[in-house]
Amino acid sequence: MAVLYVTHEPELTDFYAGLGFTLSPDGIGTPTPAGFICHSPNKGFRFSVKPLRTGVQMEPMPTPYGKQLVIRGVLPVPGP
Numbered sequence: 001m002a003v004l005y006v007t008h009e010p011e012l013t014d015f016y017a018g019l020g021f022t023l024s025p026d027g028i029g030t031p032t033p034a035g036f037i038c039h040s041p042n043k044g045f046r047f048s049v050k051p052l053r054t055g056v057q058m059e060p061m062p063t064p065y066g067k068q069l070v071i072r073g074v075l076p077v078p079g080p
Helices: 010-018
Strands: 003-008 022-024 028-032 035-039 046-051 057-063 066-072
Touching: 003 010, 010 022, 010 046, 022 066, 046 057, 046 066
Parallel strands: 028 066
Antiparallel strands: 003 046, 022 046, 028 035, 057 066
8 A cells, every 4th residue: 555545524634634644635636647546525525645655745736626635656657
């Protein structure tokens, strides 16, 4: 496993932040050779993400589905 993400109620954001998780604004995006895989939480819930190995990078950025936390270093993708 490279990352762990949890779906939670907004009021638990500080709890998960204290455990090393980063809140994802509108969802999670993972780049793949075929494009982005995007996940959004159910209405009223949030995603928080924690890397579990070195080399995993997380960056909030705009996607077609809102401002998502894009996770790199999980799947091999071609360079720029």
